[in-house]
């Protein structure tokens with residue numbers, strides 16, 4: 505069933521584009537731009553951001569925005585929350601990242617006792633949606649009821665995430681019943697299929713740029729797509745917030761959390777604090793680390809968990825080439841994002857001029873009342889559904905329950 509949903513999603517976007525009463529806005533996730541080219545014969549890791557934006561415009565999208573902008577927003581909120589936990593002790597440590605819906609669902613099902621440890625910050629797509637339907641709509645004088653928000657992602661789990669009950673902060677803001685923050689998700693593979701169906705020659709597209717206000721990102725937002733990227737990005741901001749001094753060079757190439765091993769760790773001195781951090785991908789690795797945490801060994805402060813191998817660059821909606829080595833492909837995509845980060849002058853989320861503007865004009869400051877309402881969320885203990893599902897499977901196989 506998932507593959508049917510995946511195959512059909514871009515048709516819903518096409519219908520919205522064909523409706524003159526709708527305003528279609530597509531926001532692009534960090535790792536799509538280093539994988540989309542593979543669907544058109546380019547080498548894995550080729551950075552095709554400009555062509556990806558041009559393709560979306562050629563397909564008739566009204567505005568193209570960058571989810572990397574919201575990755576910066578997530579970092580600012582999540583780093584501020586980490587500092588709160590470390591300095592005030594009013595919430596448990598370690599803080600776990602919460603941007604991966606695969607990991608969040610896994611925690612809700614198997615480790616509900618850890619839910620208070622999950623950062624309350626929404627994922628970048630979770631933040632992009634309500635920010636478009638409130639701030640962006642206001643700045644551009646758009647009717648939020650007409651906006652169809654589409655997330656272009658590497659991730660099939662995002663199709664579940666946008667349906668979560670809590671993902672409707674813009675309803676409270678506008679008082680419009682039924683409004684969703686993000687309306688549709690299409691994957692990298694679906695976009696490639698759509699382009700081929702439309703007969704567009706990807707290679708001949710001239711590079712295009714994002715629309716303004718929510719189309720600019722820092723290098724920290726870019727590396728969000730790599731395993732370890734969220735951690736490195738958050739530490740650049742947390743360091744400066746905590747110490748009031750510039751982040752050291754090491755935080756622009758944090759080798760212990762980079763790479764492709766399933767579990768990586770580092771200890772950092774941040775002002776008077778010594779922070780133990782860890783990065784994992786894959787639920788088997790997550791289980792190993794969680795058991796380590798629960799058995800009370802080392803005190804960790806911050807743990808990044810991503811469900812897919814290598815992080816979002818290895819998401820289930822990315823192009824697949826069964827003739828090539830999957831690990832090699834993922835590592836090339838990882839290198840593509842790190843190279844892009846290294847090429848940018850703004851490499852810290854809180855220094856992104858568009859992020860400064862959205863706080864000045866709309867959110868006030870990180871963790872403000874408005875930011876909490878729109879950019880933070882809650883989690884649900886779903887462990888009892890495991891039981892129900894287990895019974896269902898037993899009945900299906902005619903077992904006695």
Ligand code: SF4
Nearest residue numbers: 604606659812816819
């Ligand atoms: Fe989605 Fe995988 Fe990224 Fe998690 S790691 S957000 S499941 S693509």
